Amino acid sequence: MLKRAGALPCRKVITYLATEFDKRTQSVERHLALCPNCRAYFDSLRKTVILYRRWLAQLPTESSNQWKHHTD
């Protein structure tokens, strides 16, 4: 279900996306309500962020450099 670790950005970037995604501004929200294009884009982005959050939940927190070599 999850892609290989090599296809993902670094943990730092995933963490940023996963946390900042919920902090979009009111003006962005208003735009999304009016713009189907951006709404579709955000929908796919949200799926990616959800995937990233699941991924983060699986990662051992203490080994930020080893997780890339993690195999299932």
Ligand SMILES: [Zn+2]
């Ligand atoms: Zn738009």
